[in-house]
Amino acid sequence: MKTFNSLMTVFRKERLIYFFAVILTMAAGLASRHFGELLPDFVHEHFGDALWAAMIYFGVRMICIHRSREWAMMVSLIFSWAVECSQLIQTPWLNEVRSTVLGALILGRGFLVMDLLRYVAGILFVYGMDRYFLRNKKAR
Template sequence: MQRSRLTYFILATATIIIGLLSRHFKNIPLFIGDILWATMVYFIMCFLFINKPVKFAITAGLLFCFAIEFSQLYKAPWINELRHTLFGRLVLGEGFLWSDLLCYVVGIGVGVMIERLINKRSLF
């Protein structure tokens, strides 16, 4: 089946909406948002690199997520001020957590499974 940018756009948008809604329900653990964030990153990588293999999107997604998480160890005043904005909180996060790295691996895995269900394509 042919991969479609529209499909990945819809998947990324739906994931963003679900992720934002998950923050409004107190019974949903916060780590679910981290998983959904990584899933969204995976769909964006698939959207941007539509002709690349799945391994590329997985690697690019994990590298991006991990880079953002490790950037939270950098505490310069200018970036801390940016992190206190809505954009900064949503994209850059506020504090480094090792557990977030696991959430990102799970989130990318969820994205791969959803993609495989939709596209019925081989993982590699």
């Protein structure tokens, strides 16, 4: 049976892995927006939103490492969908926030049903990666 200290060491290592996953996913998402004209149309059109949702999943895992992956997947989906649905609210102060670069990256600008599907795809993909790599890590 693991001691409390060894369990905390595992949690710290896993948190660090998820932190780097957040940073890498964020960089990939920003790159997909910045260099979109160099990418195939499908990648440019869909990957940015999927990567944003993937970043949310990794962030939830980083913060709530003690919770299950399934829980993190559901929280990430609910959060992502809530942010997308918040785009239906068009108040002047919120539109001002969305008009900034950071506000647009975090809150988006306009509601699209397709974005909801992109979020599901991005979260499911990284959830699957997360499960696969953990299972293989334990098998070693």
